[in-house]
Amino acid sequence: MADCLFCKIIAGHIPADQVYEDEEFLGFKDIAPKAPVHILVIPKKHIANLEELEGEDAPLMGRLQLVLQKIARDQGLADSGYRIVNNCGRDAGQVVFHIHYHLLGGSSRLNLD
Numbered sequence: 001m002a003d004c005l006f007c008k009i010i011a012g013h014i015p016a017d018q019v020y021e022d023e024e025f026l027g028f029k030d031i032a033p034k035a036p037v038h039i040l041v042i043p044k045k046h047i048a049n050l051e052e053l054e055g056e057d058a059p060l061m062g063r064l065q066l067v068l069q070k071i072a073r074d075q076g077l078a079d080s081g082y083r084i085v086n087n088c089g090r091d092a093g094q095v096v097f098h099i100h101y102h103l104l105g106g107s108s109r110l111n112l113d
């Protein structure tokens, strides 16, 4: 996806503060953090949002749950807790149309607003 910001980060054309990478997923710090820990976790496969998910994506998105768990643990959030947020579409305020999960932690007030 030539004009997708997150595909450009995956390709290394735009820098990001990466905290996790494997063959299928990337985790990097949000450029405008809303919490002491604010990481975006994405599949390397370009999927615009939850509405675009298909049945064949189920195993990939299942593995994503475990990546979220691992990053949260690595960030020291396992005991204190964390919030996972996905924005899908206009009313949710989605601005980057490459599916991503916000991992928020390090505070008892975890909101994107």
Ligand code: AMP
Binding pocket: 005, 014, 016, 028, 029, 030, 031, 032, 033, 040, 086, 087, 093, 094, 095, 096, 097
């Ligand atoms: P959403 O509203 O769910 O689409 O959120 C997109 C998120 O991407 C926002 O929290 C932005 O701060 C974040 N963001 C935008 N550009 C970058 C970038 N170059 N590197 C890291 N995060 C970014």
Ligand code: ZN
Binding pocket: 001, 004, 005, 006, 007, 008, 045, 046, 047, 097, 098
């Ligand atoms: Zn993309």
